[in-house]
Amino acid sequence: MSALEKPKFAMYWAASCGGCEISVLNINEKILDVDANFEVVFWPVAMDAKYKDVEALPDKSILLTLFNGGIRNEENEEIAHLLRRKSQLLVAFGSCACEGCIPGLANLSSKEQIIDTAYNTLTTINPNHIRPEYNFQMPEGNIQIPVFYPVLKTLDQVVPVDYYMPGCPPESHQIASVVDLVIKVLHGEASLPPAGATIGAGESTVCDDCPRARNVKTITKFHRIQDLEIIDPDLCLLEQGIPCNGPATRNGCGALCPIAGAQCIGCYGPADGVQDYGARLITAFGSVISSNDPKEIEAILDGIPDPTGQFYRFNLAGSLLRASKAAWKSNGNA
Amino acid sequence: MSETFEPVIIGFTCNWCSYRAADLAGTARIKYPPNVRLIRLMCSGRLDPTFVMKAFANGADGVMITGCHPGECHYIEQNYKALRRYLLLRRVLAQMGIEPGRIKLVWASAAEGVRLAQEITTFVEDVRALGPLEWPDWKHKNGHHKTVESIALQEVTA
Numbered sequence: 001m002s003a004l005e006k007p008k009f010a011m012y013w014a015a016s017c018g019g020c021e022i023s024v025l026n027i028n029e030k031i032l033d034v035d036a037n038f039e040v041v042f043w044p045v046a047m048d049a050k051y052k053d054v055e056a057l058p059d060k061s062i063l064l065t066l067f068n069g070g071i072r073n074e075e076n077e078e079i080a081h082l083l084r085r086k087s088q089l090l091v092a093f094g095s096c097a098c099e100g101c102i103p104g105l106a107n108l109s110s111k112e113q114i115i116d117t118a119y120n121t122l123t124t125i126n127p128n129h130i131r132p133e134y135n136f137q138m139p140e141g142n143i144q145i146p147v148f149y150p151v152l153k154t155l156d157q158v159v160p161v162d163y164y165m166p167g168c169p170p171e172s173h174q175i176a177s178v179v180d181l182v183i184k185v186l187h188g189e190a191s192l193p194p195a196g197a198t199i200g201a202g203e204s205t206v207c208d209d210c211p212r213a214r215n216v217k218t219i220t221k222f223h224r225i226q227d228l229e230i231i232d233p234d235l236c237l238l239e240q241g242i243p244c245n246g247p248a249t250r251n252g253c254g255a256l257c258p259i260a261g262a263q264c265i266g267c268y269g270p271a272d273g274v275q276d277y278g279a280r281l282i283t284a285f286g287s288v289i290s291s292n293d294p295k296e297i298e299a300i301l302d303g304i305p306d307p308t309g310q311f312y313r314f315n316l317a318g319s320l321l322r323a324s325k326a327a328w329k330s331n332g333n334a
Numbered sequence: 335m336s337e338t339f340e341p342v343i344i345g346f347t348c349n350w351c352s353y354r355a356a357d358l359a360g361t362a363r364i365k366y367p368p369n370v371r372l373i374r375l376m377c378s379g380r381l382d383p384t385f386v387m388k389a390f391a392n393g394a395d396g397v398m399i400t401g402c403h404p405g406e407c408h409y410i411e412q413n414y415k416a417l418r419r420y421l422l423l424r425r426v427l428a429q430m431g432i433e434p435g436r437i438k439l440v441w442a443s444a445a446e447g448v449r450l451a452q453e454i455t456t457f458v459e460d461v462r463a464l465g466p467l468e469w470p471d472w473k474h475k476n477g478h479h480k481t482v483e484s485i486a487l488q489e490v491t492a
Contacts, residue, residue, distance in 0.1 A: 108429065108430075157472070275384050275388075276383070276384045276387050276388075278383075278387075278426060279382060279383035279384040279386075279387050279423075280382075280384070282383040282419055282422050282423050282426065283382060283383060283419060285418075285422060286415055286416075286418035286419035286422055287415050287418075287419075289418045291418075292404065292411075292414045292417070294417065294421065297417065297418050297421050298421060301421060301422055301425065304422075306429075307422060307425045307426045307429065308426050308429040308430065311426060312426075319387070320384070320387040320388055320390075320391045321387055321390065321391055321430050321432075321469070322391075322470075322472055323430075324429065324430045324431045325430065325431025325432070325469075326431055328470050329431075
């Protein structure tokens, strides 16, 4: 197979941190298989290519595009549409593209609050209160920057997506197994999973993979993990009053955090059958609080100072409500 | 707005108490505003907070959850779970900008038709005073993409 005949591969980052790219490179020598089987046509973090190069490609000419990052601004959305048009398989890669992830937490704040935080806090020197302007007249001509949306969207909220690969970032061994599968499909040795499937992850919850002992939970106080002097290494963290998101979170990571002694924060997103991730956790946490007295329950709940941050850390943009009223009311509903 | 705002309220009722209280209100010809759309569950403990999120996301202005009085749950203690979930849910909704006054938990036994009708009347007025919620009708799929989409797909192919 000559280089020209190899199927084309692309990877793009929208509103994301770059961790997904690192996770792809962490598949180590498997990256050579990617290179042997694919021609990389567009991957801004790894190679030089321009948007116009992608535009010049025939439609559907890229076999596989891994798209990470949420849709934060006009540019993200434009490239999402472009890559959808040029790709046969578009994968929402990583938590940001699947469900908004940490950038999606900005959906709790208004556009003005976000801009203020970025341009005018104590740690920013900006005495003239300069703010970005979408159109700016320079002597050399007019400069435009992409419009910042009030609400961050997930990839499938702007274009149809073929597969979802969750995780923040997706674990490298999961990426390696997906790469293996795709290569097998190319050689006619395997078939693709059904459209819309979640790939590179399990179907159940992190609790199913967690080796910690589970009993009947009776919680009388929630603790922040750093406030505890002793954490039982073998007992369920939620049982010890540590708010662990394992009960609603998709497995696939191998329960890395609870094994290491830290609570699951939910980066693999909702498990199969969970429509609203946070709602599922409200159900779970509500079940295990050991009190029937409203005042006492409220006092126990005070142990979770930021419930939305706890229950929607990765999933706010992908949740049923998507964004707070402050966010969607700010400057129109883009 | 020239016309009076009529809030849309979703009421989740328990098969063993409040649903029958609503029934009793009907047979006794006790009137309550038609703003509330009652949905019968087997127990207030069946109330998945997802239902409440979905109600607000799809245009409800208020949600009422009703169940058996403490200690009287047909399934022993599930109404206590409903209570805890309600208290936690209210905190999350407040952070999302949904006023705590838009969600209410009411205990009503099967004999309390009058009381339930009164609670509904009060709640409708409270929500009316808060005004329309008008949560955006997000143009694309609601909720978790994959689940909703695959269900829709199954319906089409079936």
